[in-house]
Each structure stands twice: as structure tokens, then as C-alpha cells.
Amino acid sequence: MTTPAIAIRNLTKVFPIPFKRERLVAVRDLSLEVAPGQVYGLLGPNGSGKSTTMKIVLGLVPPTAGSTEIFGRDSQEVDSHEEVGFLPENPYFYKYLTGAETLRFYGKLCGLSGSTLRDKTDELLKLVGLEHARDRRLGGYSKGMLQRIGLAQALVQEPRLLVLDEPTAGVDPQGSAEIRDLIVSFKERGMTVLLCSHLLGQVQEICDRIGILAHGVLVREGRLEDLISIEDQTEIIFRDASPELLAEIQALVARSYPKTSLVETRKPRTTLERYFLDVTSGSASRD
Amino acid sequence: MPAAVESPSATPLARKVKHRFFSPARVWALATNTLTELVRLKVFYFLLIFALLQIGSSLLFVRFTFQGQFQMLKDTSLGAMSIFTSMLAILATANLLPKDVEDRTLYTILAKPVPRFEYLTGKLLGVFLLLLISILVMGAMFAVVLWWRVHVVAGEILSGGEPPDAVNQNLSELYASAYDPALWAGGLIIYTKAALLASLTLFVSTFATSSIFTISVSVAGVFIGQLLGTARDYWQTTGTLAPNSLLDVAFFKPVVLIFPDLQAFNLVEEIIAGAHVAPWLVAKTIGLGVTYVLVYLFAGYFMFAKREI
Numbered sequence: 100m101t102t103p104a105i106a107i108r109n110l111t112k113v114f115p116i117p118f119k120r121e122r123l124v125a126v127r128d129l130s131l132e133v134a135p136g137q138v139y140g141l142l143g144p145n146g147s148g149k150s151t152t153m154k155i156v157l158g159l160v161p162p163t164a165g166s167t168e169i170f171g172r173d174s175q176e177v178d179s180h181e182e183v184g185f186l187p188e189n190p191y192f193y194k195y196l197t198g199a200e201t202l203r204f205y206g207k208l209c210g211l212s213g214s215t216l217r218d219k220t221d222e223l224l225k226l227v228g229l230e231h232a233r234d235r236r237l238g239g240y241s242k243g244m245l246q247r248i249g250l251a252q253a254l255v256q257e258p259r260l261l262v263l264d265e266p267t268a269g270v271d272p273q274g275s276a277e278i279r280d281l282i283v284s285f286k287e288r289g290m291t292v293l294l295c296s297h298l299l300g301q302v303q304e305i306c307d308r309i310g311i312l313a314h315g316v317l318v319r320e321g322r323l324e325d326l327i328s329i330e331d332q333t334e335i336i337f338r339d340a341s342p343e344l345l346a347e348i349q350a351l352v353a354r355s356y357p358k359t360s361l362v363e364t365r366k367p368r369t370t371l372e373r374y375f376l377d378v379t380s381g382s383a384s385r386d
Numbered sequence: 387m388p389a390a391v392e393s394p395s396a397t398p399l400a401r402k403v404k405h406r407f408f409s410p411a412r413v414w415a416l417a418t419n420t421l422t423e424l425v426r427l428k429v430f431y432f433l434l435i436f437a438l439l440q441i442g443s444s445l446l447f448v449r450f451t452f453q454g455q456f457q458m459l460k461d462t463s464l465g466a467m468s469i470f471t472s473m474l475a476i477l478a479t480a481n482l483l484p485k486d487v488e489d490r491t492l493y494t495i496l497a498k499p500v501p502r503f504e505y506l507t508g509k510l511l512g513v514f515l516l517l518l519i520s521i522l523v524m525g526a527m528f529a530v531v532l533w534w535r536v537h538v539v540a541g542e543i544l545s546g547g548e549p550p551d552a553v554n555q556n557l558s559e560l561y562a563s564a565y566d567p568a569l570w571a572g573g574l575i576i577y578t579k580a581a582l583l584a585s586l587t588l589f590v591s592t593f594a595t596s597s598i599f600t601i602s603v604s605v606a607g608v609f610i611g612q613l614l615g616t617a618r619d620y621w622q623t624t625g626t627l628a629p630n631s632l633l634d635v636a637f638f639k640p641v642v643l644i645f646p647d648l649q650a651f652n653l654v655e656e657i658i659a660g661a662h663v664a665p666w667l668v669a670k671t672i673g674l675g676v677t678y679v680l681v682y683l684f685a686g687y688f689m690f691a692k693r694e695i
């Protein structure tokens with residue numbers, strides 16, 4: 100059996116509420132595993148404990164009970180951070196640093212130096228499409244650019260695991276699609292990704308597995324396909340089918356009634372996202 | 387051009403770079419980053435005020451005898467240096483930690499293999515670098531003004547038309563009153579005091595809930611640290627407070643332990659006044675400062691390690 104990239108066991112986190120005797124249970128008895136190479140989507144409404152779970156996985160916040168591991172090492176050990184890159188929710192980096200300086204800073208924290216660091220910085224700026232802004236201070240970056248530099252920062256030591264807390268929040272559709280494509284490319288390279296997002300369309304496109312949290316409790320968990328496919332229905336899509344052919348097919352189906360029934364006939368639609376991207380892609384002068 | 391060949395199964399960087407329990411390179415990266423932050427926040431503008439003060443005071447004191455003139459110049463310059471570095475130490479440090487917490491930058495740093503102790507040490511070292519640059523620049527300005535005044539006064543002596551013996555006598559008196567090597571020790575003590583205040587402020591900011599609170603407590607620390615030692619000495623010499631009495635042990639000693647005993651650093655004033663100060667006293671004062679710095683750093687680490695960020 101391979102070591103899971105993330106193992107969360109019976110995790111509970113309780114925050115005391117100042118000046119009150121009540122306590123707030125942010126995460127309650129949560130257990131889940133993320134296998135290496137998977138893209139795992141953690142979903143749930145605001146305040147359901149997604150960010151808290153991520154921070155505990157990264158060892159930034161201690162758990163009240165239970166434990167979390169990254170590739171078999173306890174999150175509380177600083178060493179376990181070598182394997183993981185993190186992009187927090189709505190991050191602000193040092194706004195007086197340029198894009199290149201920011202990546203150099205995080206690279207140095209991971210022990211990189213010299214030409215390795217220089218090459219890595221160039222490579223990442225290119226990867227996230229910020230070469231043109233490398234010498235501009237982050238104070239002047241747009242939200243989408245900040246998220247991309249945040250992603251680059253998370254990748255600087257080539258970790259095997261990425262933890263992304265709402266990587267596309269507040270980013271326009273183009274930026275958001277670019278970030279999605281980057282995540283897909285990480286997945287192709289065999290990286291493990293744990294992400295949470297409210298853009299369910301994107302989650303559906305990129306995640307292998309999802310878990311749904313509500314009030315700190317994991318209410319559903321499993322392979323995305325298993326969770327959302329409608330088992331007793333089948334979809335067939337034709338191109339250029341004549342009305343006569345369609346009528347024939349419908350007649351065919353009607354013959355095997357009541358065993359089989361036709362639920363719906365419709366024209367498939369492109370998604371609004373794709374339509375929007377097609378329409379606006381000509382005027383690519385953002386940033 | 388041939389396509390670049392991907393090296394098969396290149397070891398990821400993370401496994402090539404070995405993590406160490408304490409890495410001077412990481413601390414240095416944090417320190418220089420802190421320094422860059424502060425410099426780009428334009429904190430060095432206060433040096434302009436210092437320069438104006440220098441020039442203004444040196445012009446103001448022209449009408450005194452040169453001994454009086456140089457004494458006044460040393461008083462104002464080193465006095466201003468002391469106040470400016472102390473203020474800079476408190477103001478520059480107070481917001482470092484709260485800002486990183488608020489912007490969630492701290493998450494991105496601590497999510498890397500960076501122990502919290504290194505983070506705090508790096509921040510403090512960054513402020514130390516800032517203070518070092520500030521005091522060196524102020525010292526250089528002071529040296530330039532001093533040299534300029536000596537130059538002017540020497541010119542007056544040489545063209546005064548007195549007999550050569552008297553001229554030589556006057557010149558050597560001039561140099562003696564202007565250049566005092568003990569001023570180096572004064573600068574060192576001023577720096578140590580500022581470093582102490584920076585680490586006190588960083589310690590307070592590890593548990594404070596706002597920067598206003600941090601600044602208030604640190605400034606209060608300066609006054610209490612200054613007054614308390616004096617008060618304790620006074621009451622002890624007048625016999626109101628018996629050494630090791632209950633009041634002394636239960637109140638004064640703990641308070642002096644929490645708030646730094648800044649009275650020792652008044653040694654600077656004696657140095658400025660030209661009194662002979664034994665080197666061991668200077669060393670002892672600096673040793674005291676270094677001890678406080680380490681105590682506050684470890685206390686700060688203790689608070690920060692437990693803190694939920």
C-alpha cells in the first residue's frame with residue numbers, strides 16, 4: 100500500500116469564543132485520505148471548516164484532537180513542509196517586492212540559492228505567465244496576477260503536494276481558466292492537489308475525488324463520477340441528425356416502453372464560461 | 387536548435403535541499419527581506435530631520451567658546467541619535483508581526499520549512515540591520531559636521547596672529563575637545579539600547595492584539611525602565627526601601643526583570659560629558675543589553691510558538 104499524500108484522522112478543531120463560555124467546533128471528527136496523484140476537492144459553504152482543515156494539514160494551526168500527516172510525516176514537524184506548497188485564501192505578499200524578488204525570497208526559505216534559484220525563478224515566472232511583470236512591485240499587481248504569483252511561490256521547492264485555498268476567488272474568468280489549466284498540468288505531472296473552491300463547474304472539470312463539509316462535518320465523500328452520475332440514464336449525442344432519423348429513433352424507443360423511456364431530447368449547450376472565453380479571447384490585453 | 391532534453395527523473399529540489407534545524411541562510415533571507423520592507427517604506431526619511439538638526443545646532447552654537455560649542459554639538463547629536471534610534475526601534479518593529487498575520491503572509495512563510503524561531507530571529511535581525519545603518523549614517527553626519535567646525539575654528543586660530551606657542555597650545559586643546567575616542571563607546575551603547583527596545587517590542591507584539599497596544603507598552607517600558615531603577619536606588623539610599631525586603635523582592639525585582647533596567651544605559655551621558663568611563667563598565671552595559679535581547683527573543687518565541695495564527 101502506498102503512503103497517502105494526506106492522511107487526516109479523526110480531526111477535531113475547537114475554537115474558544117472570547118468572553119463567552121461557548122466554544123466553536125470548526126471541524127468535527129474528520130477523517131479522509133488523499134492518494135498521491137489525485138486532485139481532491141474540498142467543498143462546502145462559507146464557515147464550514149475548509150480553511151481550518153487546510154491550515155491544520157499544513158501544521159499552521161494545532162488540532163484539538165486527531166492527527167494529520169503529509170506523506171507519512173506528522174504535519175506538526177517542520178520537515179513535512181518540504182513536500183507541500185500552500186496558497187492561502189486571499190493572500191497578500193510583500194507588496195514592495197517585485198514578482199521575481201518574491202519568488203527568490205520564498206526560494207531562499209526553501210534552501211535554494213545561486214543559479215538553481217535563478218533558474219527556478221525564471222521557470223516559474225514563465226509557467227504562470229508573469230515574465231512581463233517580473234520587475235514590477237506586487238503592489239501594482241491585479242488580483243489574478245497575485246493568485247498566479249502565489250501559485251508560483253507554492254511551487255518553488257518542487258513539492259509533491261499542493262494545497263490551494265480558493266485559488267480562483269476574485270479572479271476574472273480568463274484568469275480563473277488559466278489557473279484551472281495550470282492545475283490540470285500539475286495533475287498531468289503527477290502532483291497531488293488538495294483544493295477548495297466555490298466554482299463547482301471547475302471543480303467538476305478537474306477533481307478526481309471530492310468531500311463535502313457542512314458545519315465542520317464531512318457529509319459526503321467519494322469519487323466524483325460515482326457521486327454525480329445518474330446510474331439509470333444514458334446520453335447519446337448526434338451530429339447532423341435529420342428530423343426523420345430522430346423520429347425513427349423515438350419510435351424505436353417507444354416500442355420498448357415501459358422498460359425504456361425517453362426522458363428528454365435537447366440541443367447540448369456550450370458552457371457560459373467557454374462562450375465568454377471565446378468571445379473575449381480576441382482582446383487579450385489584461386494585466 | 388535542438389529541443390532541450392528533459393533529464394529523466396530529475397530529483398525534485400525539495401529532496402535535494404536538506405532541511406536543517408537552524409539555517410543561518412534562511413534567517414538571513416528573512417532579515418534582508420525585513421530590511422528591504424522597512425527601507426522601501428521610506429523609514430530613512432527621518433535621517434533628513436537629523437541632518438537639519440545637526441546643521442541648525444552647529445550654526446546656533448557658533449557664538450560659544452569652541453569647548454562650549456563642541457560640547458553642545460555632542461550633547462545634541464548623541465542625544466538625538468539616542469532618541470531617534472530608540473523611536474525607530476519601537477516604531478519599525480511594532481507592526482512587523484501584526485502585518486504578516488493580517489495579510490496571511492505569515493501562512494505562506496511558515497508553510498515553507500521555516501521554524502517559528504527562525505522567523506522571529508530573522509525579523510529581529512532585519513530591524514538590527516536597519517538600526518545599524520541608521521546609526522552609522524547619523525554617526526557619519528555627526529563626524530562631517532564636527533570635522534567642518536574644527537576646520538573653521540582651526541582656521542580662526544591660525545589667522546588670529548598669536549605667537550606660535552599659543553597657537554599650538556590652542557590647536558591641541560581644540561583637537562582634544564573635539565575628538566574623543568570614547569564617543570565610539572557611546573555609539574555602541576546607544577545601539578545596544580535600541581536593539582534592546584526592538585526585541586522588547588517584538589516580544590510584546592507576539593501577544594498584543596493591536597500595534598497601538600504594542601507601541602504603548604514599549605514606550606511605557608522605556609519610561610518605567612528609566613524611572614524604576616532611579617526610584618529603587620533613591621529609596622534604597624534614603625533607607626525607605628530595605629534591600630531584599632518584601633517590597634523589593636515582590637515588586638521591584640520582578641518589574642525590573644520584565645521592563646528593562648534602562649538606567650544602566652545613561653552611561654552615554656557621562657561619556658558625552660567627557661567623564662572618564664572604565665571600559666569594563668561599557669562592556670558590562672553592553673552585556674546587559676545583549677542579555678535582555680536574548681531573554682526577550684526567547685520569551686517572544688515562547689509566546690509565538692503557542693499562538694494560534
Ligand SMILES: Nc1ncnc2c1ncn2[C@@H]1O[C@H](COP(=O)(O)OP(=O)(O)O)[C@@H](O)[C@H]1O
Binds near residue numbers: 114144
Ligand atoms: N482563528 C479562529 N478563531 C475563532 N474562530 C475561527 C478561527 N478560524 C476560523 N474560525 C471559525 O471556524 C469556522 C470555520 O472557518 P473556516 O475554516 O475559515 O471556514 P471555510 O474556509 O470553510 O469558509 C468559522 O465559523 C470561523 O468563524
Ligand SMILES: [Mg+2]
Binds near residue numbers: 150151264
Ligand atoms: Mg475559507
